[in-house]
Structures are given as C-alpha cells and as structure tokens.
Amino acid sequence: MLQSFTEILIPTDDSPGAREAHVAHYIDFVVNAAAEYAPEMQNEWKAAVAWLAGKKLDAAFVGGLAESFPPYRLIKQMTVFAFYTSRAGLVDDLGYQGIAYLTEFPACDHPEHRRV
Amino acid sequence: MERFDVIVVGSGACGGWATMALSQAGMKVLLLEAGSSIEPAKDFGHKWPYELPYRGQGQPGLLRKHFKGSTEYNYRIMIDDRENPYTTPADKPFRWSRSRVLGGRTLHWSRATDRMSDFEFKAASRDGYGENWPISYSDISPYYDRVESFIGVSAEAAGYPQFPDGKFLPPMKLNCAETLFDAACRKISLPATPRRVAQLTRMHNNRPPCHYCGNCTNGCDVGAMFNTVAVTLPPALKTKNVTVRCDSVVSHVLMNAENKARGVAYIERYTKKSVEVEARVVFLAGSALENTRMMLNSQKGGLANSSGVLGHYVMDQISGAGVTGFLPILKGTAIRNDDGKAGGLYVPNFNNVKTTNPNFIRGYAISASGGASEFPMFAMSAPGFGSEFKKSVKKQYPAQARVWLSGGEMLARFDNFVELDPEVRDAWGIPVLKIHCTHSDNDKKLYADFHERAKEIFLAARGEITDATPRMGVPGGLIHEVGSCRMGDDKKTSVLDSFCRTHDVGNVYVFGGGAFVTTGDKHPTLTMMALTARGCDQLLDRARRGEV
Numbered sequence: 001m002l003q004s005f006t007e008i009l010i011p012t013d014d015s016p017g018a019r020e021a022h023v024a025h026y027i028d029f030v031v032n033a034a035a036e037y038a039p040e041m042q043n044e045w046k047a048a049v050a051w052l053a054g055k056k057l058d059a060a061f062v063g064g065l066a067e068s069f070p071p072y073r074l075i076k077q078m079t080v081f082a083f084y085t086s087r088a089g090l091v092d093d094l095g096y097q098g099i100a101y102l103t104e105f106p107a108c109d110h111p112e113h114r115r116v
Numbered sequence: 117m118e119r120f121d122v123i124v125v126g127s128g129a130c131g132g133w134a135t136m137a138l139s140q141a142g143m144k145v146l147l148l149e150a151g152s153s154i155e156p157a158k159d160f161g162h163k164w165p166y167e168l169p170y171r172g173q174g175q176p177g178l179l180r181k182h183f184k185g186s187t188e189y190n191y192r193i194m195i196d197d198r199e200n201p202y203t204t205p206a207d208k209p210f211r212w213s214r215s216r217v218l219g220g221r222t223l224h225w226s227r228a229t230d231r232m233s234d235f236e237f238k239a240a241s242r243d244g245y246g247e248n249w250p251i252s253y254s255d256i257s258p259y260y261d262r263v264e265s266f267i268g269v270s271a272e273a274a275g276y277p278q279f280p281d282g283k284f285l286p287p288m289k290l291n292c293a294e295t296l297f298d299a300a301c302r303k304i305s306l307p308a309t310p311r312r313v314a315q316l317t318r319m320h321n322n323r324p325p326c327h328y329c330g331n332c333t334n335g336c337d338v339g340a341m342f343n344t345v346a347v348t349l350p351p352a353l354k355t356k357n358v359t360v361r362c363d364s365v366v367s368h369v370l371m372n373a374e375n376k377a378r379g380v381a382y383i384e385r386y387t388k389k390s391v392e393v394e395a396r397v398v399f400l401a402g403s404a405l406e407n408t409r410m411m412l413n414s415q416k417g418g419l420a421n422s423s424g425v426l427g428h429y430v431m432d433q434i435s436g437a438g439v440t441g442f443l444p445i446l447k448g449t450a451i452r453n454d455d456g457k458a459g460g461l462y463v464p465n466f467n468n469v470k471t472t473n474p475n476f477i478r479g480y481a482i483s484a485s486g487g488a489s490e491f492p493m494f495a496m497s498a499p500g501f502g503s504e505f506k507k508s509v510k511k512q513y514p515a516q517a518r519v520w521l522s523g524g525e526m527l528a529r530f531d532n533f534v535e536l537d538p539e540v541r542d543a544w545g546i547p548v549l550k551i552h553c554t555h556s557d558n559d560k561k562l563y564a565d566f567h568e569r570a571k572e573i574f575l576a577a578r579g580e581i582t583d584a585t586p587r588m589g590v591p592g593g594l595i596h597e598v599g600s601c602r603m604g605d606d607k608k609t610s611v612l613d614s615f616c617r618t619h620d621v622g623n624v625y626v627f628g629g630g631a632f633v634t635t636g637d638k639h640p641t642l643t644m645m646a647l648t649a650r651g652c653d654q655l656l657d658r659a660r661r662g663e664v
Contacts, residue, residue, distance in 0.1 A: 008501065008502065009502070010501075010506060011502055013503045015506070029169075030170065030176060031176075033169075033170070034176035034177065036175065036177070037175060037182075038177030041176055059502065062501050062502075077496050080495050080496055080498075081171070081496065082171075084491060084495055084509075085165040085166060085172070085491060087164065087166050090164075090165070090166070090490070090491075093510065094451065094488070094510055095510075096488060097451055097453035097454075097456075098330045098453055098454075098455050098456055098488075098489075098490055099162050099164060099329055099330060099490075100327075100329060100453060101327045101328075101329065102327055102328040102453065102456060104328075105289050105291075105326075105328045105453075105456055105457050106452055106453050106456075107291065108289075108291055108294070108295040110292060110295070112445075113295040113296050113299065113445070114295060114298075116296055116299045116576065116578055
C-alpha cells in the first residue's frame with residue numbers, strides 16, 4: 001500500500017522513481033528506528049498509514065488532497081526526502097554533480113551573470 | 117610526578133598552534149585532549165547520503181536531543197550531552213555545540229578566516245558603549261600575517277578598511293548564483309568578496325590543494341582545509357618535544373602556596389583515574405567556555421578572578437533565519453557542480469563604518485550562495501506530485517538561492533554570564549556550566565536590519581523569495597561563543613592582559629575566544645589564533661630573559 005502510494009507521488013517515467021529508490025523500504029527502516037528517540041514521529045506515522053488504509057490509490061485521489069492535510073503532508077515529505085537522498089533520485093534523476101575529485105572548481109563562466 | 121615546561125589543555129585551533137610554536141622553540145610540551153585521537157585520512161572520506169543509515173540525519177531524534185549542531189557525518193566527534201551536559205535557566209536557552217576529539221572543532225569548522233579591524237577593536241571609542249580591546253590592529257596584524265601565511269587562506273584582496281586584507285592564496289571562485297549576488301551587491305552599493313577560507317586553492321606547505329568534493333564539514337581527508345591534525349600538529353611532533361595525551365579530561369588547574377599554577381589535574385576518560393601533571397606554565401585552550409569552567413573549578417571564587425568578571429560578558433554572534441528562494445535566470449539550466457567548494461559570497465559589515473546607523477550600534481556580515489547543492493530542500497514543501505512534480509523540482513534545483521546572516525555583533529553585557537551549576541556534574545564528576553545569555557535590544561534591532569537588507573539583496577539579484585520569515589537564532593547557535601574571560605589593561609575590569617596571560621596568576625595563559633572583549637562582526641578563529649601566536653611570542657621572550 002505504502003509502496004503504491006509513493007509510486008504515485010514519485011512515478012517511474014523517463015527517469016527512476018520511488019520504486020527504483022526503494023522509498024517505501026527506506027521509510028519503514030527509519031520509522032522503525034524512531035522508537036528510541038522520536039516515538040512521537042512513529043505515532044504520527046502510524047496515524048497517517050491508518051488513514052491511507054482502504055483508500056483507492058490513484059492520481060484522482062491524490063489530486064484531491066490538500067497539501068496541508070497532516071497525514072498526506074507527512075507521507076509526502078518522507079517520500080520526497082527518501083527519494084532525493086537516494087542514488088536514483090539524487091544522481092540518476094537530478095544529476096547532482098558533487099562529491100567529486102576536481103583539479104579546478106567549475107566557476108561561473110557566464111558574462112550575463114555579472115550584471116543584474 | 118611528571119614535569120613539563122608547558123601543559124597545553126585542548127588541541128583545537130589555539131592549542132594546536134601553541135603546541136607547535138612552543139615545541140619548535142625547544143620547550144617540552146604536554147598536550148592534553150579530552151576527546152579521542154583521529155586519523156583524517158582513515159576516518160574521513162567522501163560519503164554519499166545513501167551510504168549512511170539515516171542519510172545524514174542520524175537516528176530520528178538522536179542528534180537533536182543529544183548532539184547539538186552535529187550531523188550523522190560528524191556526530192561521533194561531537195559531545196554527547198548525556199555525558200557532558202550543561203544547564204540554562206528555563207527561559208534562557210543557549211545552544212552549545214561542542215567537539216571532543218584531537219583537533220577539536222577545526223576538524224569540521226566552516227573555515228571562514230577573517231581579520232578584525234580597529235572598527236571593532238576600538239568600537240567603544242567610536243560609539244561610547246562598553247570597553248575597547250587592549251590591542252589595536254597594528255599590534256595584531258603581524259600575527260595575522262604569520263598565521264595566514266602558515267595555514268593558507270584563499271581570498272581576494274578587496275581593499276575594505278573594515279575588513280583588512282592579508283597574506284592570501286588565490287580566492288575560491290564563485291558559482292553562478294554567487295556571481296549574480298555579487299552583481300546585485302554592486303548594484304546597490306554593498307561591499308562583497310568571495311568568502312575568505314582556510315582552504316587551499318594551490319599546494320601550500322606540502323599540503324595538497326582542495327579537490328572540491330564539498331565534504332569539508334564532515335572532515336577533510338587530505339588536509340586541504342586547516343585543521344590541527346593536518347597542519348599544526350605534524351611540525352610539532354617532528355620536534356620530539358611534544359607528548360600528546362588524548363582521552364584526558366582536565367578538571368582544574370593545580371595551584372601552589374605562592375598563588376602560581378603548578379600543573380593540572382585530569383581524569384582518564386575511560387578508566388576514570390585521576391592524574392596530576394606539573395609544568396612551569398599552564399595554557400588553557402579548551403574553548404572559550406570550557407576554559408572558564410576549568411578556571412571556576414580551580415579555586416573558590418574562580419582562578420585569577422580578583423576582578424570578579426570571570427564568567428561574565430559571554431557572547432555569541434547573532435544568527436537567525438535569512439531569506440531563501442530561487443534565482444529565476446538559473447531555472448532549467450544544466451546542473452553544475454555548485455557546492456564542491458563551500459563558502460559563498462561574503463558581504464562584510466557596512467553599518468557604522470562610513471556613516472552612523474541611527475537605529476543600532478556595531479554591525480553584521482551577510483553571506484549569499486545558491487545552486488544545485490546536494491539535497492533539494494525546497495522540494496520538501498513544493499506542491500504537486502507525479503511526473504510534473506519531478507520535472508518542476510529538477511528545473512528549480514540549479515536555481516536554489518539563499519542569503520544568510522554570517523554573524524552580527526552581540527553587545528558585551530555583564531548580565532550574560534556562566535557559573536558552575538551547584539547540582540549537576542558530568543560523567544567524570546566535574547561540575548558543569550550553567551549559562552545565562554540573552555539578546556539585548558540593540559541585538560534585536562541589528563537582526564531586524566539584516567533581514568531587510570537580505571531581502572533587498574535577493575530582490576536586486578532579481579530573485580524570487582519563497583521564505584522570508586524573520587526568526588532570530590538562539591544564543592550559541594552560531595557557534596561563535598566568545599567572552600567570559602576577557603582581556604584588558606585594567607586588572608580590576610578584566611581577567612587577562614593583552615597577551616592572554618591572567619593578571620593574577622603569572623604562569624597561566626588562556627587562549628581562545630574567551631579573551632574577546634567584543635564579538636565584532638568577523639568570524640573569530642583567525643583572531644583567536646593570532647592572539648595565541650602573540651601570547652606564545654611573549655612567553656618565549658620572557659623565557660629567554662629567565663622570567664619563566
């Protein structure tokens with residue numbers, strides 16, 4: 001259920017999505033580890049998942065949700081974090097260039113950026 | 117009992133420098149460090165977030181609760197509050213972020229390396245508030261030269277009188293967002309220059325240049341950024357005059373009947389065994405507030421405290437929320453390596469320099485940066501879902517931008533102070549500090565002014581602001597805590613003389629931010645190191661004259 005929902009939020013299209021990033025697995029791992037120092041987070045998560053249970057998970061359902069609705073906001077934030085910190089999200093989708101070995105920093109070379 | 121010429125307590129920026137300077141002059145030095153030893157080449161390295169269990173955040177709740185100011189990358193070298201707590205009154209929060217490790221906070225610092233100027237040292241003469249420093253720029257400038265030349269500082273000579281130039285390697289180059297902010301600052305007549313950093317842009321003193329991996333605050337594996345372990349400790353060890361003892365928690369300075377220090381007492385971190393060591397001179401260099409804690413714990417009423425100001429005039433530069441958003445001209449552009457070097461654009465203080473600001477005294481410095489930095493934070497609150505959401509995040513990713521407060525001057529006030537908590541002790545039975553620190557009215561006005569300026573810079577860069585909610589930081593939050601053991605010419609109103617030697621006890625020197633009379637608006641580390649170099653010179657002069 002969680003996996004289907006994260007795949008609607010971050011689908012696999014011309015780049016990898018929540019499935020390739022194993023987002024649902026990762027969220028399970030983090031929420032499980034929250035028991036020790038952040039039990040309140042675990043409780044919020046349980047409430048959010050209970051809300052999700054039994055819903056018809058499709059784009060029409062997600063499209064009708066308000067961004068500020070707490071269960072939706074929590075699941076979406078966890079999904080977005082898990083995706084963009086994964087290799088699939090950070091490197092394959094976004095194309096992040098850092099954590100490299102360079103001899104020179106690739107500085108701005110656009111004359112148009114020297115005037116605003 | 118073991119005897120040394122000098123005991124240096126703490127191996128951070130100042131302790132490392134002192135150990136090097138004294139051992140090279142032939143003195144036998146014992147360097148005591150409360151934390152563990154570390155080998156950067158082995159213990160640090162490039163890490164992707166997905167190589168860490170919690171992607172950099174740490175186990176949920178753990179770092180926020182017990183390891184203030186740390187990340188999953190570096191919390192193992194930070195202090196666990198459960199082992200070494202501190203207290204505050206309930207209505208006066210203070211965020212004290214500390215390390216215990218060989219090299220201290222130099223291992224993960226932000227590397228900003230600024231000279232202070234007479235606008236700061238002599239501010240009291242200009243606006244009538246508080247005290248001047250007992251030194252002026254001309255006293256300290258040769259030591260700035262010496263420290264910069266040795267550690268390597270990448271910067272641009274900018275010619276601003278309030279931000280003196282020094283001995284520089286070529287500057288870190290600006291990325292696209294920083295170039296746009298630079299142009300914006302010029303448009304609205306604000307000073308701006310690349311952030312000055314103790315990070316090499318070319319080979320220097322047998323250390324390799326930066327390879328632009330961007331992992332600086334996780335620890336540099338090659339020694340391209342200044343830290344004790346890579347820079348000051350190797351030449352010290354080469355002299356064979358240095359004994360380094362890690363996992364040694366110093367509790368107090370030992371005194372003799374003539375009111376001179378005879379050594380220090382420490383507790384072995386793991387065995388909890390108490391040990392005493394003796395020396396002719398004691399250097400405390402364990403960070404501003406830890407030094408004061410040791411002094412308060414050394415004698416009833418505090419070591420070298422005939423003035424009664426030991427513990428008082430605690431400060432931390434003002435921090436707080438800045439402005440974030442996007443630079444639309446960068447939306448949809450190719451992803452570049454924008455965060456391989458840290459630093460950004462630095463806007464040195466411009467308040468109360470050429471003109472007088474009617475609303476507040478002193479000043480602040482601003483930083484600005486942006487681009488495709490690792491995690492797209494804005495995506496956490498971006499609307500939408502599905503493929504459209506992914507496309508929009510990717511389009512905005514290289515256009516991220518922020519303007520933040522580098523540090524504002526917090527006024528020195530007697531009412532901001534630390535004392536020993538009568539009830540709480542750390543894991544080694546040493547009384548902990550109770551910190552009382554709040555912002556003054558001037559501090560709040562200064563922050564409000566910064567916030568307006570940050571928006572102005574953002575808009576001048578044709579930026580699109582998404583969050584500009586003012587929120588002043590908690591004292592301590594900038595990790596520029598200074599004061600509590602201030603220097604001065606008058607022994608009735610200060611603890612240290614201008615060489616960082618205590619007025620009352622001739623063989624105790626105290627190095628670090630504790631000596632600061634004011635915070636100024638610059639990053640403090642270079643000034644702390646220059647004061648250390650100056651104090652070491654004075655001690656060596658006195659030793660040559662047979663006075664030690």
